[in-house]
Amino acid sequence: MTQPNNYPLAPELETCAWFNTEQPLLLGALQGKIIALFAFQMLCPGCVSHSLPQASALQKLYPTTQLQVIGLHTVFEHHQIMTIEALQVFIAEYALRFAIAVDQPSTIESQPLTMTKYQLQGTPSIVLIDKQGRVRLKHFGHIHDLQLGIIIGRLLAEPNN
């Protein structure tokens, strides 16, 4: 973290639906906040047992004025099954309260657009974006609560510009 100016800017999310938010969230409009983006699929066991509960806990711990938790449903397989309608039921049954976007499907490949833009390897993945809109962490697989917390704490401590 010695040369923060070298961190890449987080590309805007490409989405086709949102849940738990009155309007779509634009990263550009969230500058000044830390964004914790949790990429998941509703039929990914590791997401269900570890990643989504972590996202929920994080959302409860911190006000959205400082930290914005966003779930991103990045369907890269079984598209006919993990539909927007199925996701809606999933969100209700699992009582997820944080903002959740559906990654825009590609017309030419199985990976959706945001997943490709961010070069995510699979689910669960977590992306942390700093106050200036730069990608500071991209992690595939689960990450320990303590470790994630320490990284977020560091980012929260940074100046706004």
Add this chain to the structure above:
Amino acid sequence: MTQPNNYPLAPELETCAWFNTEQPLLLGALQGKIIALFAFQMLCPGCVSHSLPQASALQKLYPTTQLQVIGLHTVFEHHQIMTIEALQVFIAEYALRFAIAVDQPSTIESQPLTMTKYQLQGTPSIVLIDKQGRVRLKHFGHIHDLQLGIIIGRLLAEPNN
């Protein structure tokens, strides 16, 4: 358990698909074995976190010569989403190995046929059937592993006829 002759005979399952078995299982052909029937829905959080792992553990502990574990996908809501195709992916992703049947949908009501026949209240539910094909336990919600084990152990100890 003092008047076992009073226990109702378990009605045959009404099913429209099976997984993890070469052919559909008929209760009538399983006499002499204990049957542990786990009714679930793939979008039921309590089923995913407690009941299905319990069914898997039970299947691993006991050979099917004595105890037959059967999962029953009793879809009573969100039928358009919890389809047979979705269940197939779910079974693969969660690596479930025990025999799983799909409860036959009703043409007139949301509850499927077996669920109605057995008067199940919801998911998860567990039904234990003894060696003579009688319903000995019908439980809605999770049941402690020790408690379930003790009941199964008692049934295993009964004579075959």
Add this chain to the structure above:
Amino acid sequence: MTQPNNYPLAPELETCAWFNTEQPLLLGALQGKIIALFAFQMLCPGCVSHSLPQASALQKLYPTTQLQVIGLHTVFEHHQIMTIEALQVFIAEYALRFAIAVDQPSTIESQPLTMTKYQLQGTPSIVLIDKQGRVRLKHFGHIHDLQLGIIIGRLLAEPNN
């Protein structure tokens, strides 16, 4: 379990103190009940995290008219530390409610007398004694709740004599 007459009779416990019981429990006086004997040491992490919670759960599930849970503090190391006074505090802090005996120390070796009589390998160990006072299970290490339950259920189903 085909030749139950071959199972060895459980030798009487050799104890020097009891907790959570008005008077010492004699195996001979418990005939007709299943006895679940949990050998432990208060400074054994596996006992604290798995075995003692299992004993507590078992005690809560079944009335002592049918099943008697007994903890046995089998100190075979660090005798100066795992004293009766320390055990008393441990039982209070961990809110253990089942009957607990202290295995009688040997005057000539580190293993206490009951541990030697039962040829226990270490802690945690569980011993199941049937209604006729015979040892039916002796297991070193943790045992899955379902598996333990099934064995106990089988023993509960046996006739009293």
Add this chain to the structure above:
Amino acid sequence: MTQPNNYPLAPELETCAWFNTEQPLLLGALQGKIIALFAFQMLCPGCVSHSLPQASALQKLYPTTQLQVIGLHTVFEHHQIMTIEALQVFIAEYALRFAIAVDQPSTIESQPLTMTKYQLQGTPSIVLIDKQGRVRLKHFGHIHDLQLGIIIGRLLAEPNN
């Protein structure tokens, strides 16, 4: 955290023994590092099941050049049982690897000296000390890993002076 100059300086620990360190740790010599001080008693169930595993996880995640984890055995009850000898066995059995100090007993009251100096209410308690040796968090009871991580991350991000 707007007026950091108002945070009280962490008083030096009063100790009578140390484990897992070649020499006693002086807070004064740790300036520039974050110190996570976990006050515990070996017969405190909440410490054993939550707080000490958290301390171990924290120690593994961060090098001691930036973050120093210290366990503090603050015996305020049952002094005859939770002796230094008993603690030594406890540390070995639970495989604790981080530095652990024994809080110096008082000659006049049950609370040991450091516990009194820091006005700790009981165990488990956690105290976080910043790079300049000031107390920034004092928490009685367990604290969520994410929450603890975020606070530590903020402290790690502060300048050394």
